Amino acid sequence: MKPEISFAHLHRLSDDTGLFEHARGAVPRREHGYCLDDVARGLLVVCREPEPDAGLTALAETYLAFVAHAQDPDGSFHNRLGLDRIWHDEPGVGDWWGRALWGLGTAAVRGPEPWIRSAASEMFDSGATLRSPWSRSNTFAALGAAEILAVDPGHEGARKLLADAARLIGPPRADDAWPWPEPWLSYANAAPVEVLIAAGHLLEDERLLADGLTLLGWLLDTQTRDGHLSLTPAGGHGRGWTGPGFDQQPIEAAALADACARALAVTGADRWEAGLARAMAWFLGMNDSGIPLADQSTGGCCDGLEREGRNENQGAESTLALISTFQHGRNQPKGRLA
Template sequence: MTAIAPAPLFDHLRRLTNSRGTFEHACFAEPRPEHGFCTDDMARVLVVTTREPDPERTLNGLAGTALRFLDEAQALTGPCRNRMDSVGRWLDEPDVLDAWGRCLWALGTAAAQSGVAHVRRSAVMQFDRGAQARSVWPRAMAFAALGAAELLTVQPDNRAARLLIIDYSAGVAMPNGDLAWPWPEPRLTYANAVLPEAMIAAGVTLEDASLQQRGLDLLGWLLDNELTNGRFSVTPVGGSGPGDPRPAFDQQPIEVSSLADACARAATVDKGVVWLDGIRAAAAWFQGDNDAGQLMWDPETGAGFDGLHADGVNRNQGAESTLAVLSTLQQAQRFSIVSQ
């Protein structure tokens, strides 16, 4: 008998979180407070908790913790700090790197999807603050554009979000004309699928069919590159370029969850079965359909394992990997993906 992919479990995420935030690292299942917190993870916490259907009270509490953390991370002019130590001291200065973009992604998602009125209102105010800034980094702008697209679904007249997504679209790299390597960078690096996902989202928001199709085409190419016989063999932590051998390691859960998110967005605007196949392959990767044939999560607690190696699994259960499996299973549930 077939079954829907497993539901996300938030037990381990709760264990990693205290009143200040979600600890970035763990030794196996045990949180490591000495490594502190980061905005990147707290943005992901806000995303998964606010887009969870019918969240229980504790998830709303986690969302509130994440929203407060992101508020403290932001400068009044928009840039974000990323790293906080275990006692609440910021360790860096505000900037417009990926943490800024992920912060806006999360705030836009919360504004559009949270069932808590206070969270929605606060998220809009914080988004407007962050959207004063711009970044030269493609992934940072892509994440920010995803947040703007989310916010515009519920506030189509939000000026800050619209200006941001217009500026993002103006900076998207034009097609390079290379059919063998159409990727806008010489190598795949990290969170790769966010680049085509943002193109799709911006194309839909701005009613720019050309930009939307460019995103779909680029995501289709990326899926072809990352899939081997229907199984994800994703870009390793060191990146990959034309002709690099596969499989390659270490593979990171964030690559898989980014692909699931991008395929989910593509599936809302295009009926191609390839997008559902991508979500299915992402969920299956965590369940052992990967290059090592190993489970990449703990189905008892919902924890994600930190990395897939050639000789096995890094069984530390940090925030990024846990949030990656939660996000992926949410998308599988959303599209009623059948477990393999």
């Protein structure tokens, strides 16, 4: 299955400042303004395009300018910008810092113009000197570090950031029923697994790689029911939980797609190809409610899967999750996911 990728809704959600966070249906809700979380994700998916057209290159320029404006001299970032173009928060190192570094690391390597790659690299280096007290924030930042290390193995800032994040995630528990290193599955659960796989591969640490693959296999099994993904709901769950649960979020499917694509690239194992295909199929209706989340008429993605329906709003996070997942599917070699 080689999916068609539409950027129509991403263009609809964007203006000359950034990317609107929320939508009512497919109509941007401008009154809610922008957040760095989503703009950084937008920068990431646009820079993943191997042959961006002029419109996507313009989006990369706009998103990068937003990230630059958000960054404080100490390397931290604002997150929320109002429609009035005034920051509504103080700089910090929450998830938005991590996602900014993920987007910047991607832009530094894959940006469509040399000046974009250079500017993104400088901003990444500034932000990578910091660490967050929150595990997921460091996890997202480390994925940006992995992008840079893949082409520049001697980059010390990226190397240390990736190693630090992997150490904080920790190894699997000695418990076959719950090997997860945390007591609770929360959100973007496959992201820390991807960090372990990336660290094991790029830092040449076989133990980390094995730990990451073990946890990814468990997570994929845990989030599969009757041959389709049955994702951890927005409220999360702990040991002993039985699903299905709702509201299921596109970000969870996208994180699994990211991790499976990396595991497939590192190992070539069919299991991870099947996991990636399952993540793509979740958006198309192979899920607990049998309802597609992808909207072919708009190019957007609905915000959540409910027991008997879906959240019809098509915000930035969900639409970017759809694009990211389908990019992985499209980029597989001929013969895979056919």
